[in-house]
Amino acid sequence: MTNKDTYRFQVNLSGMINILSNHLYSNPRVFLREVMQNGVDAVTARTQIEPDHTGHIHIELTGDITNRTLIIEDNGIGLTEEDIHEFLAQIGQSSKRGEAAFTGETSFIGRFGIGLLSCFMVSDEIVMVTRSAKGGPTLEWRGQPDGTYSIRKLDTELSPGTKVYLRCKPGSEMYFDPEYLAEGLYYYGALLPYPITLQYGEQSKVINDQRPVWLHEPELARSHRDEVLDFGERLMGERFKDFIPLRTSSGRTGGIAFVLPHSVNLNAKRSHQVYLKSMLVSDKAENILPDWAFFVKCLIWTDELQPTASREHFYEDEKLQQVREELGDSIRSELMRMADYDSDRLQHIIQLHVLSMKALATEDEQFYRIIHRWLPFETTFGRRTLGEMLKEHDTIYFTLTLDEYRQITHVAAAQALLVVNGGYIYDAELMSALPLVNDAVSTNRLMPEDVSLSFVDLTPDERRAYYELTRTADTALQRFRCQIQLKRFKPSELPALFTLSKESSELRSLEAAKEVSTDTLSSILGSLGSAMEQSAYSTLYLNLDNPVVSKIFMPGNEAMMVVAVEMLYVNALMMGHYPMNRQELATLNQGILRFIELGLSAGGSGEAR
Template sequence: MENQKQFQFQVNMKGMIELLSEHIYSSPTVFVRELLQNGMDAVTVRKGIDESFKGKINITFEGDRLIFQDNGVGLTQDDVHQFLSVIGQSSKRGELADKDLIGKFGIGLLSCLVVSEAIVVESRSLYKDESVRWTGKADGTYEVEMIPLLDEVGTKVILDAKKAWRSLFKRDEVKQNVLFYGSALPIEVNLIEKGEVEQCLDGNPVWLDNGSSKEQLLDYGKEVFKMKFLDVFRLYSEAGEIQGVAYIIPNKVNTTATKEHKIFLKKMYLCDQATNLLPEWTSFVRCIFNSNALQPTASRESLMNNAVLQESKKELSECFKDYLKTLSITNPEILEKIISIHHMFIKALAASDNEIMTMFEDYLPFETNQGMMAFGEIKETYKNIYYTPSLDDYRQIRRIAGSQNKLVINAAYSYETDLIEKLKRSHAELKLERIAPNDILEEFEDAIEDSQRIENFIDKANKILKRHFCRAEVKRFEPKDTTAIYIANEDALTSKNIQSLSQTSNPFASTLQHFKKKEEVMPTLCFNQQSELVEKVMLIDDDELFEALINVLYVQALMLGGYTINKREMDTFNDALYQFMILGMSNFLPKF
């Protein structure tokens, strides 16, 4: 191995800057965050030496030049070579590196090269009476020189804006970004321009102050999220060293809507998404919290999904549960409002938590064929309670079941079937049964009188309905003004869809034939013998008129059941109406 030589990788700094700006950092404004972070860390180290020390960051504006100056621990010449000039080398050492300091990756300063051609760092160290200037350029070169002793211990970072990013160096823009990224930092930040000083941060955010009142927290939430919240409560996690607040949104929330929060890591803003940290059922809140133990990804714009995060998630879940339990005692009116507005999320929680289910089951509202009803009211009013997990089935049976004085719960929404089945297991005294359209059909009375006429009607109707992959039946049921109902379970609907597609020019039509079951279940169009219109249709001898009426009643039943009408069925309906116009049967049309 004598001929073996060792080489070092070469870094293309231009490519590195492009990588930072286009792929790692989502916005060029992150240079403000990185400079705040470096200044805060330097001050934290100095406070570790002297607890009485008061740190600050001054941001000075000189045209297109920006100067970030902290009074932290400073850097020596050796520090500059070791930490500023080695990409990926973090200057955080010892116990402080993991516990108290924000920075982790040592590449944050490079974000400044996205907006400036060079970075000039001037520093005076607390440990050594010397001052040093380091100049780093985007081409990968850097210079180090000793300079006269600076007046104060600390570090200056001097940036001259690239032409394309001059707007980011304006006072208002910098102030906005300082407040965005650093609003929770426990440090004084001053903006200085033409000798005028404005204190931008005072280091005391209201949501981290345990002495803040609920009114103060709600006012702050309104200012940050531009929303008047219903309520607010505290969040804590020992595992993630999390402290913060959660605001209750005052209106219904779409489950697929983006959940925007304010998440801080060691009091520096990190991101607005709590992916993997907050359970899905917490979508009815907006949170602001800080963590001192969770870890960021390389871009510092999201959280790493690790064991600490998962344990924190469990502890935050308990905060939500404890809040709801406390409300049931201290403020039941607010609890009722929350459940009324956000019952879908509370149901999701109850479906996975027996204690929550037991506490709040009577408050939980369900959609029924008798309107929205709380479960407490349902179990007090009805001995027999029915439910269906299929929205199609619910649409078919809700009206007919109502006429039979049956209560049917629409359990087609997320978590509702699981929740109802849990309620069924916990309430042996209740008769909670799953119901399907065929169950309703079986309870209808058989047709009476003139069985031959009914058989002839069914035979004639079946010849017409066959093209719709449907069969006819005649029963007696309430309400009498319902001429016919379309009854189909999921298997029947699947068979119908396959049958319809297989008859089209769809390139997969021939393949669909292989999916047909040997014993296909056909949907049923059940005609109501008690309907005056149906009785009249049975007496019609004109084949064309009979066919037109059967087609209209078929499509009408689909509409009443809330089914999608395909083009073929719509064409059939329109043809039937045209037939009525020709025959002059306007008085014979069913009323919709």
């Protein structure tokens, strides 16, 4: 075919409404935001041609609980008949035209021209009465959910502006409840620059009557502390005790970061309320602050970010990345300011949100330098801050993993050796970087085998006396590729210490994986492990100062030597929190039975005597 036919897309409006209510918008209540947005944009457009114009939006609820109508009126620029055909009859068309509308560089909130359709989620008909400030008759527009609409000219000459009438449809009664309506209007419009008045019967009140003076100058919030905290509680439903002002270098994005009064998990959702040109567009914004800032919940207002079609989220673009970095800089700078002028306040925040502070310290060396002395760590001397440790030590030891710390904690504490548990997230990294921010201290990673350097060797006479028994004990553990060393060390209550070399640790991991793998994979892992078996030996240090070990190595106890050493081995594994393989678990169970048998045998011999 050489000819081609051109067709126009047909839009199923009822299908569009279903998409709006079930997919695009998070909640039917957003129709309030959309009609207020249209009113605010209309007033803004009028002030651009009439700079002295005083705008307002009036919302009235009429009728009883079974037949309620909502009237939304603004004294904005209004619409001509041509405007109605262009902007209300074409899905995707917007009165905020031009490239600026799609890049966010506009004073209008709406961009996509579909906001009025959201009203069909709560009403079976939309009636709009409008008159343009540019002149012309008063017009009535009636829209139906089947995609039809009508326009008629009214004889009544109204003041310029627009009225939208929405009659509650069955199932939407909640959205026309006076209290729910007032809450929703405040929720979306608390920061709007024009007064929003709600009238129901004889009652009338301005929804956004308390527009804070510090909205455009967040730094002023410091001198209005109680007002800011009350404002945060009303908007976010939580009582806060502290906050941090936020502002980007351009001044086009600002806000208040409220410090959460409770500690939060690292994986907790980071939800913030964001206002675009003073209208709430999202209460679940998760990507507007750096990941480390999970200890705050923010109110943020902006006129420079680009919203998605639902206007509930923002595009992840260079502008958002820049804003996110600058808001993070605001928080970082305020914390550093506290270090100089309000250290008690900073210490309280650190104690409550130490994980977030450590996350930031790993990213920012300057911040770490300023606040490091207040950061707490788990140590062999209990929970201590770096400041407390630095007063007593110029060298700090730390382990890289939690398992390493568990292996040596009892021995290190008994030797009066301060060791930091580096097994928690960020801690080992911070310990390694500490000399970079404080040149008066050095840090060293401590391996379990390093602790053995403080153990006391046996005398030559003791080595000769225990030689044969040590060989017997050593032979008992050969099948576990573990060697015995007889030492004296503190605490005497600890009978044994198990340590792994790098090779033996890797081999244990391979063997553990082999036990739960398929035959094919198990064969591969076995081949890898066989090459390491000759050198992959662990060490079991037996403490001759311990009464149990001392008794085992007394002459005459050779019969119980093997069983006792095997039990000390598996006990040391448990003390070090090592996962045991099948062979070691079997040894534990058999050892208990053999001890019972030895006890019964000894009891029987006693009766015979």
